Amino acid sequence: MTGRLSEWRRYWVTFETIVTKEILRFARIWVQTILPSVITTTLYFVIFGRLIGERIGTMDGFPYLDFIVPGLVLMGVITNSYSNVVSSFYSSKFSRYIEELLISPAPNWVILAGYVAGGVARGLVVGTAVMLVALLFTEIHIHSPLVTLLICLMTAMLFSLGGFINAIYANSFDDISIVPTFVLTPLTYLGGVFYSISLLPEVWQRVSLANPLLYMVNAFRYGLLGVSDIPIGIAFGMILIFILILVAFSLLLLRRGVGIKT
Amino acid sequence: MFALDAQQLTKVYKGGFQALKGVDLQVEEGDFFALLGPNGAGKSTFIGIVSSLVRKTSGRVEIFGRDLDRDPEGVKSCIGLVPQEFNFNLFLPVFEVVLNQAGYYGIPRPEAKVRAEHYLRQLDLWDRRGTEMRKLSGGLKRRLMIARALVHEPRLLILDEPTAGVDIEIRRSMWSFLRELNAKGTTIILTTHYLEEAESLCRNIAIINQGEIAERTSLTALLSTLNTETFVLNLKGCVSELPELGGFVLQHLDDCTLEVEMNRDHTINGLFDALSRNGIEVISLRNKQNRLERLFLELVDRRAAGLEGGA
Numbered sequence: 080m081t082g083r084l085s086e087w088r089r090y091w092v093t094f095e096t097i098v099t100k101e102i103l104r105f106a107r108i109w110v111q112t113i114l115p116s117v118i119t120t121t122l123y124f125v126i127f128g129r130l131i132g133e134r135i136g137t138m139d140g141f142p143y144l145d146f147i148v149p150g151l152v153l154m155g156v157i158t159n160s161y162s163n164v165v166s167s168f169y170s171s172k173f174s175r176y177i178e179e180l181l182i183s184p185a186p187n188w189v190i191l192a193g194y195v196a197g198g199v200a201r202g203l204v205v206g207t208a209v210m211l212v213a214l215l216f217t218e219i220h221i222h223s224p225l226v227t228l229l230i231c232l233m234t235a236m237l238f239s240l241g242g243f244i245n246a247i248y249a250n251s252f253d254d255i256s257i258v259p260t261f262v263l264t265p266l267t268y269l270g271g272v273f274y275s276i277s278l279l280p281e282v283w284q285r286v287s288l289a290n291p292l293l294y295m296v297n298a299f300r301y302g303l304l305g306v307s308d309i310p311i312g313i314a315f316g317m318i319l320i321f322i323l324i325l326v327a328f329s330l331l332l333l334r335r336g337v338g339i340k341t
Numbered sequence: 342m343f344a345l346d347a348q349q350l351t352k353v354y355k356g357g358f359q360a361l362k363g364v365d366l367q368v369e370e371g372d373f374f375a376l377l378g379p380n381g382a383g384k385s386t387f388i389g390i391v392s393s394l395v396r397k398t399s400g401r402v403e404i405f406g407r408d409l410d411r412d413p414e415g416v417k418s419c420i421g422l423v424p425q426e427f428n429f430n431l432f433l434p435v436f437e438v439v440l441n442q443a444g445y446y447g448i449p450r451p452e453a454k455v456r457a458e459h460y461l462r463q464l465d466l467w468d469r470r471g472t473e474m475r476k477l478s479g480g481l482k483r484r485l486m487i488a489r490a491l492v493h494e495p496r497l498l499i500l501d502e503p504t505a506g507v508d509i510e511i512r513r514s515m516w517s518f519l520r521e522l523n524a525k526g527t528t529i530i531l532t533t534h535y536l537e538e539a540e541s542l543c544r545n546i547a548i549i550n551q552g553e554i555a556e557r558t559s560l561t562a563l564l565s566t567l568n569t570e571t572f573v574l575n576l577k578g579c580v581s582e583l584p585e586l587g588g589f590v591l592q593h594l595d596d597c598t599l600e601v602e603m604n605r606d607h608t609i610n611g612l613f614d615a616l617s618r619n620g621i622e623v624i625s626l627r628n629k630q631n632r633l634e635r636l637f638l639e640l641v642d643r644r645a646a647g648l649e650g651g652a
Binding site for chain 2: 088089095096097099107171174175178180181182183184186336340
């Protein structure tokens, strides 16, 4: 019993070490990791929210600026949780200091949990920062704090896992920017950040339903504003299933040593 | 109990290159053991497998009786590794590198701080604790790798060419540190290209060549197989003609330097007597080639010749 307890204590210390290391990493280089998202979203709020938004009027019963807040916050969470893990884990592979972890008795699931928690932390920090910027432009009354927090956490987890898998397969720094540039950004923009899919012709509405980011953006919008284009139960279910699949896949890759062991 | 017991270890890399061909190797607990071999012989692959950085193709590894396949966490907690190449986050300060490593081994932060300070002081790095890794010299990085490998106090320390590119002063201080560590009970396995290092530090030795163990013996036994030794003599005065010294084979390197080959029947006293009789005074004497280096080359050459003959 004592042995089991000390084993779990050891796992906790390892997890804590990885998470602290990850948080310190992005905090040290906050100008590269936190500030860009804050500046970009501030520009979105000024241009799309204030200047253009006032001419658009309302969307789903909300002023346009209020409508785009959830999507912009979640966009920050998605891109930052993904980038944190992909760049940190790939750098550790590239400079070979991943070996510090691989020779240690840290189990694979603790390594994965540590990196994912680091990604979630950065996602939440940026999400909070974007939300604070939004408060400079508008008032936000959170419709459901629980849904807001859960969706935010689960989305950050999901994209941290995505970043982890990307880093495992990456063989160069180019490989870690392909997915964010060519997959994540387009899917986020087409995921209803700036519009309600009810504005689209029916055929494009159906196409949009194949975009997983639509579910996350809408579930988060429900949490903040109480409106959504899709049922939030489906969004929760989808995110959860994706998380479980990616966790299993990541652990399989780690067990096989793909990309990290010869 | 063996500190390391490897049985029939093989490694075939993608593409078919066979780096290890059924290696059997045992290292006694408390030993200071040298694993030598030419470049590409399989030393780093062997160490990589033992330290879980390389996946073996087949075979079995036990560390202090724990099986690597069945108890990887137990095995890993017994081993400290000083790799051949630097593998740091270059932007982290020295102290944090050691603290993080302790954390990966589950050592709580307060205890990790005490241990990190202890080993950084022992390796003369404490004053540099706040320096970023990228600002350290090669020698300091090598020493830090030792501190990092020791922070969880492993029973087996594996050093893969720990003094490569290190100046002689730091190398000597690292040797004395390692000797002390071994004397306190840590088993040490060392690979090195400096055979003087192996001769100075290690008690037992294995030579690996083309993925196979070519020799596994004690250093004393190995050195006793050496039939001849060549010495270089620096003379006080110059001699233009080589004197006849019964039984000793002399050669001129220049007018003031002689080379003498001695077999096992000769003694240094006999050599000096003969030189004195011929009015030759010697200022200094040194081995032309490190004794282990000579044996190593003989073994590797013999092996290569055997393979060529068989092909």
